[in-house]
Amino acid sequence: MKRYILAALCIALLFAGCGGNKPVPAGKTALTPVAPEQAAKWQLAERISETGEGNSARVLQTAGTAPEQWLELAAGNAGTIEYKLEEPADIAAFFNGDVEFLSTQGTAQVVLTALDATGGEIARLGTVFTGALPLQQQNSQWQDKRYVNNYEGRWESLAREPESLLTAAVPGFKPAMAARYRLTIKVGQGQHALIKGLTAGLTPAKAVELSAGQSAYTAVLGDTLTVEARLTNHSRQPIDKLTVRCVEPEGYGYVVVGEAAQEVTALLPGETRGLSWTIKAQRPDAVNFAKPWPVRLAVEDRTFDLAKLAVRDPGPGTVYYVMTEDLEPIDSAGYAKAWGNANGWLDPEEFTVQLVQKAERLNAIAEQHGAKWTHYTAWPAVKAAEWAAGQSATGKWQQATLAIRQSVTEQSRHGHEYALHMHSDYAPELPGNVLSYNAAVDGLWANHLHHGWAHSVVTEGDFSDGSSRAGILYTYQRIMEELSADSGQGELLTTRAGSFDIGNVNADEQMSTNAYRKVGLWGSSDADGNLGGSTSGAYGQEIYFAKADDINRPAGDFKEIGLVEFRPTPKLSIAYDTDTAAVMNEKADQGMRAFMMDGQIKPGVHLIDGFTHAMFMLGNGDWKSLEGGQFQALDEHLAYLAQTYAEKGLLRFSTASELVRAYIDYYTPNLQAVYGARLSDSFGVSEYAVQLLGKTLPSDAAHVHRVTLKYPLYLRDSAYRISILKNGQPIMNTWGLPTPYNDIVFTVDDTSATYTLKVYHNPLVFHLSGWLHSVRQALGRR
Numbered sequence: 111m112k113r114y115i116l117a118a119l120c121i122a123l124l125f126a127g128c129g130g131n132k133p134v135p136a137g138k139t140a141l142t143p144v145a146p147e148q149a150a151k152w153q154l155a156e157r158i159s160e161t162g163e164g165n166s167a168r169v170l171q172t173a174g175t176a177p178e179q180w181l182e183l184a185a186g187n188a189g190t191i192e193y194k195l196e197e198p199a200d201i202a203a204f205f206n207g208d209v210e211f212l213s214t215q216g217t218a219q220v221v222l223t224a225l226d227a228t229g230g231e232i233a234r235l236g237t238v239f240t241g242a243l244p245l246q247q248q249n250s251q252w253q254d255k256r257y258v259n260n261y262e263g264r265w266e267s268l269a270r271e272p273e274s275l276l277t278a279a280v281p282g283f284k285p286a287m288a289a290r291y292r293l294t295i296k297v298g299q300g301q302h303a304l305i306k307g308l309t310a311g312l313t314p315a316k317a318v319e320l321s322a323g324q325s326a327y328t329a330v331l332g333d334t335l336t337v338e339a340r341l342t343n344h345s346r347q348p349i350d351k352l353t354v355r356c357v358e359p360e361g362y363g364y365v366v367v368g369e370a371a372q373e374v375t376a377l378l379p380g381e382t383r384g385l386s387w388t389i390k391a392q393r394p395d396a397v398n399f400a401k402p403w404p405v406r407l408a409v410e411d412r413t414f415d416l417a418k419l420a421v422r423d424p425g426p427g428t429v430y431y432v433m434t435e436d437l438e439p440i441d442s443a444g445y446a447k448a449w450g451n452a453n454g455w456l457d458p459e460e461f462t463v464q465l466v467q468k469a470e471r472l473n474a475i476a477e478q479h480g481a482k483w484t485h486y487t488a489w490p491a492v493k494a495a496e497w498a499a500g501q502s503a504t505g506k507w508q509q510a511t512l513a514i515r516q517s518v519t520e521q522s523r524h525g526h527e528y529a530l531h532m533h534s535d536y537a538p539e540l541p542g543n544v545l546s547y548n549a550a551v552d553g554l555w556a557n558h559l560h561h562g563w564a565h566s567v568v569t570e571g572d573f574s575d576g577s578s579r580a581g582i583l584y585t586y587q588r589i590m591e592e593l594s595a596d597s598g599q600g601e602l603l604t605t606r607a608g609s610f611d612i613g614n615v616n617a618d619e620q621m622s623t624n625a626y627r628k629v630g631l632w633g634s635s636d637a638d639g640n641l642g643g644s645t646s647g648a649y650g651q652e653i654y655f656a657k658a659d660d661i662n663r664p665a666g667d668f669k670e671i672g673l674v675e676f677r678p679t680p681k682l683s684i685a686y687d688t689d690t691a692a693v694m695n696e697k698a699d700q701g702m703r704a705f706m707m708d709g710q711i712k713p714g715v716h717l718i719d720g721f722t723h724a725m726f727m728l729g730n731g732d733w734k735s736l737e738g739g740q741f742q743a744l745d746e747h748l749a750y751l752a753q754t755y756a757e758k759g760l761l762r763f764s765t766a767s768e769l770v771r772a773y774i775d776y777y778t779p780n781l782q783a784v785y786g787a788r789l790s791d792s793f794g795v796s797e798y799a800v801q802l803l804g805k806t807l808p809s810d811a812a813h814v815h816r817v818t819l820k821y822p823l824y825l826r827d828s829a830y831r832i833s834i835l836k837n838g839q840p841i842m843n844t845w846g847l848p849t850p851y852n853d854i855v856f857t858v859d860d861t862s863a864t865y866t867l868k869v870y871h872n873p874l875v876f877h878l879s880g881w882l883h884s885v886r887q888a889l890g891r892r
Contacts, residue, residue: 141170144179152181162189170304181305183297185216190298197310199224199288200273202317202345207268207308209295214260216301217241222272224288233276233283239266240301251279268293268308271316314352315410317345318377322416323384327405329391331423331806334367337389337405339416341374342382349377355408356387360668361779363403363421364389365808393806394423396714397777399666423713429705429761430769431698431751432719433481434635434678435472435686436531436606438488439464440725441553448733449725455553458506461495463734464725466510466517471736472724472744473526476763479748480756484766485724486531486606487518489586491556494536494545498554501547515593522597527765530590533608534567534582535560541577542566562611564640570621572628572850573826579625580851587629588823600786600801601820603632604766610639612661620659623672628851630784630820633674633770635719637662645721647677649704652717653773668779674770676717684720687727691746694720698751702760711760715773718761775803781815781858785822785867794872796825800834800865802858809861820852821869828871830879835866845879 149169158167164186172178185191197203211218218239224232234250244252257263272291276283293310297303323338337356343349352374356366367388377383395402402418439460442449450460469485476483492514499507518528534540535556543566546555560566564579571578576585583605591602605626612634613619619640626634639645640661654664658672665671678684684697701718705711727744729735755761764772774782786799800819809815821832826848834842834856842856858865 140173141180141182142173144169144171149179152179157194158191159194160189160191162186165189165191167191167193178306181308183295183303183305185297185299185301187300190217190296192294192296193305194292194294195308195310196225196290196292197272197312198346199285199291200312200317200346201285202312202314202347203272203291203310204313204316205268205270205272205291205293205308205310208265208306209268210263210265210304211239211297212263212302212304213300214240214257215299217296217298218301218303219294219296220266220268221292221294221296222270222275223292223294224272224276224283224285225290225292226287227289229290232287233280235276235279241298248282249280265306268295268305312345312347313410314345314349315412317347317349318343318352318409320354320407320409320414320416322405323386325417326402327417327419329364329419329421331391331394331421333391334388335391336386337417338384338386339407340382340384341377341409343377343379346379348379349374351375352377352409354385356389357406357408357413359398359403359406361397361403362392362807362813363395363398364405364419365392365813366390389419391419391421392808393421394713395419395421396423397779399664425713426710427705427712427714427716428772429702429711429716429718429755430764430772431481431756431761432484432676432717432764432766432769433476433686434484434486434606434719434766435469435722435724436488437465437469437485437528437724438491438531438533440723442733447726447728449728450733453551453553455548455551455555456491457551457553458495458504458510461491461510462513465492466513467734467736468724468727470517470521471741472727473521473524475741475745476526476748477524478745479752479763481748481752481763482525482527482765482768484527484529484604487528487590488531488533488536488608489589490533490536493538493586494554494556497538497545498547501554502549502552504552506552518590518593519596522594522599525597525599525765527599527602527604527767528590528594529602529766530583530586530605531608532563532583532586532605533561534563535608537582539576539585540566540582562609563607564611564613564618564622566611570625579622580628583625583629583631584823587631588826591822592824595788595822595824598787599765599767600788600798601630601784601822602767603630603770603784604634605631606635607640610636610645612636612640614640616659619661620672623658623661626673629823630852631673632774632784633676633766634661635676635678635766637675637677644681644683645677646681646683647679648681649679649701649716649718652677652679652719653715653769655777671779674773676719676766676769676773678719678721679717684718686720686722686744686747687740689743691743691750694743694747695750698747698755702755706760715769715776717769771801771803775805778804778807780804781807781809781817781861783817783819783858783865785819789866794870794875796822796869796871798822798867798869800867802861802865805861807861809859811859813859815858816855817858819854819856819867821854821867823852825869825871826852828873828876829869830872830876831870833868833870835868836860836863838864838866846883847876847879 166184168182221236223234237253319342321340355371402420404415405417407414443452443454495511544557567579569578571580573584575581612622653676655671656675657665657670705716730738782803786801789797833840
């Protein structure tokens with residue numbers, strides 16, 4: 111028995127490594143000296159100088175699979191030692207590398223000097239990291255970067271462009287007097303230093319200057335023109351070879367015709383050489399926030415903005431007429447007007463009349479004239495109605511919610527958009543919400559002092575957190591998209607926040623913008639309403655790319671772009687529930703006059719946008735009346751628009767998502783993709799058109815775009831495989847679903863091709879695929 115125990119102990123000791131101490135893993139911290147012949151590149155004999163005793167200079171090698179050589183300098187207690195590297199003086203000269211000092215005491219300096227032809231010092235710029243700071247002199251300047259604490263040690267960059275640094279720092283320095291530049295790393299009185307990657311040389315791109323043949327160009331969209339430039343070598347050395355490129359700007363205001371890169375050879379000191387490129391005016395400067403496009407050339411990695419290119423779109427543009435309303439219930443108790451039965455509770459009849467009958471009546475009037483409605487639908491209120499159905503014994507709530515669902519599905523097939531309107535106070539699942547049911551009147555009530563969105567939902571979150579902004583948007587946006595799935599409208603791109611509550615400080619608005627984009631929303635109509643003001647805007651200011659952190663201000667740079675913000679128009683906007691037909695006609699006429707010039711629509715995308723709530727639309731009878739009154743005024747107004755403008759091709763009736771698609775298509779700096787109509791749906795396979803937005807962006811072998819597309823939110827819990835097809839042939843496949851925000855990434859090299867999205871979906875297969883993926887991950891970690 112003892113033998114077995116002893117054997118087991120030996121085996122345990124063997125596997126535990128108790129036969130000796132475990133070796134310490136050697137990272138780059140383990141430095142070992144190299145043989146003298148391996149240290150030749152450092153030229154220690156020529157570049158080291160020292161005073162006193164106890165100094166040392168060693169070339170060390172780091173451990174690991176890719177060892178590096180580092181130079182170690184160590185000064186004796188009363189000694190100094192320095193390493194010097196020199197380079198012929200030139201405008202293009204550089205030093206590079208890194209140094210780390212290892213002691214809190216002694217002298218640690220990096221010194222850049224200019225030497226004349228005799229080796230005399232004519233300018234010095236030094237940096238002190240430890241030790242005394244020398245006195246400033248006319249030709250000797252010092253920077254104080256001394257460490258304060260003994261935990262501040264770090265690698266310090268030795269990157270220097272001596273000519274520009276000395277010219278800026280040393281008064282009276284004249285580069286023409288310099289013959290050589292020297293970089294010195296000096297340690298003294300017990301200081302240590304490690305130096306790595308130290309190099310010197312010339313950067314040809316720094317030696318040249320590009321100047322413009324002319325500073326401004328003008329073109330009409332599609333024109334080709336020649337851009338001329340002069341390249342001058344300011345170096346003291348000839349430049350053997352240099353590549354100069356014409357750089358297409360972000361947003362592609364122009365594209366280069368032919369080769370963008372030209373090779374320049376044997377450019378002598380002081381020589382100037384002419385260069386030229388042919389470019390094509392690709393996109394109007396309206397895309398660039400009404401600023402001319404920069405004409406930019408690059409020498410290696412150095413860019414020159416030489417000129418400006420103004421590109422005019424000859425037009426015509428398009429005026430979109432969008433009819434928006436907030437589709438939600440009201441009881442009207444306490445209000446001056448009787449929009450509901452005013453008994454203090456929302457009941458099934460109010461839901462049915464206001465969300466179904468009135469919306470359908472508005473749709474029918476619009477359809478007579480080719481117009482379309484965008485109904486911003488407070489689906490959380492429908493969720494509250496479904497909750498009430500579980501409390502009620504009458505069956506009327508079930509009938510009302512079924513009628514609403516059926517109406518949205520059927521009416522969206524007519525081309526009307528049913529988009530999301532986030533009144534969060536109704537959401538039964540949101541923590542802190544209060545819903546009350548009164549059986550006596552078969553009514554419900556919520557806390558209408560929580561009638562917004564951002565103030566009730568304060569974190570950005572993700573799809574898994576239903577109490578976050580991204581999570582609650584996902585919960586309800588997927589419902590709206592699924593109800594409209596057979597409408598042919600594709601991805602719904604717009605929303606309006608409940609009470610325009612998208613946030614009213616920069617950080618809050620940025621959070622909302624992020625949440626919107628996570629669920630695929632591109633458009634908002636809340637500007638200034640979030641600050642308690644009017645959301646309407648004057649013509650010419652009615653639609654814009656908003657700043658990501660401020661929906662009330664147009665972006666001024668591509669990097670600032672957030673949502674497409676659009677406003678009811680004009681400033682005193684078209685109000686379907688109060689304006690007469692004549693008043694609405696005149697407001698629309700104002701827009702058409704503003705958007706027309708010389709008999710045609712000005713270039714670009716323009717908007718006339720009316721606004722109401724279906725619940726506020728009253729006929730000639732009581733609150734349930736659907737005839738006469740404002741319904742008749744709307745009918746007369748749309749008849750006027752159709753006859754005066756639409757039938758002549760001057761105005762286009764559209765939904766808000768169609769408007770936003772058109773705006774992105776014209777103004778986006780980068781190619782975008784959204785899914786379009788569902789083309790087929792059978793046996794667990796759905797195929798969707800893919801709409802590429804950015805119609806004038808170049809696309810070919812030289813202009814390949816990486817785009818992100820969201821697959822339908824309502825397939826998130828069942829899609830297990832996705833394919834992107836180009837002209838019917840797969841170009842991308844993925845099984846790794848769901849992605850964090852339903853994003854699929856693929857490349858586009860031909861925007862004229864037909865792209866489609868094919869989604870394979872089955873809940874059982876989806877869950878099985880997820881389980882297998884988890885198993886593979888677990889096995890991979892073993």
